Amino acid sequence: MQKNILLMSHSKQITNGLKEMIDQMNQSAEVSVHSLGGTSDGELGSDPMPIIEVVNDAPEDAIFLVFADLGSAVMSSDLAKDMLEEEQQKRYHLVDAPLVEGAFAAAITASITDDVNQMITEAKNSGKKGWD
Template identity: 65%
Template sequence: MKKSIFLVSHSQEITDGIKKMVEQMAQKEEVAIYSLGGTSEGELGSDPIKIIDAVASATESEVYLVFADLGSAILSAELAFDMLSEAEQEKYHLIDAPLVEGAFAAAITAGITDDIEQIIAEAKQSGVKGW
């Protein structure tokens, strides 16, 4: 099963760095990582349209695991959810976990299992487990 991990932050540089690290560590074809930091103009901020566009380009994915860092990045992820179709919403999971540790734990776990509940649980526990 194909899984997509969306990294949402106020900074494109932050999500680019996390994407690079996670891809080097996970290296699984079942997991696609999307760097969605910053605004469409390349400024600091967040943009729900970037998330919507990522969903549109990840049509082969059976699940979208979304990690956001701060205030308006979380709001953008929530707004993007509201803008999706019902079918897309069913596959969309905004996970309350640390951005770096949560995305890393989700990517590693998603590379070895298709159990979405287990992937989400590992991501949520990543901050306390010492991932």
């Protein structure tokens, strides 16, 4: 099963750096990380269309875990879900977790399991540092 981690941010530099970090730590061929930050003209902002393209180009059984940083990146991710076919929406998960820690934890977990709920749980728990 192909597992896709979609990184949404206002900044392409942020998502490119995060993708590079995850790719270096995760060598699973079943996990693909997609840097979808910024706008199509290289400016700060967000755009739902790159998400739609990734989903449409993926195998029919692929799953998508979407991580976003701020306001309009979250809104673009949510809008993209609304623009997908119903069957695609079932495999598209907006994960309410920190962008860096959540995406990293989800990708590493996805490399060892096909359990989407476990991937999401690990992502959501990733921001807890345990500092007192």
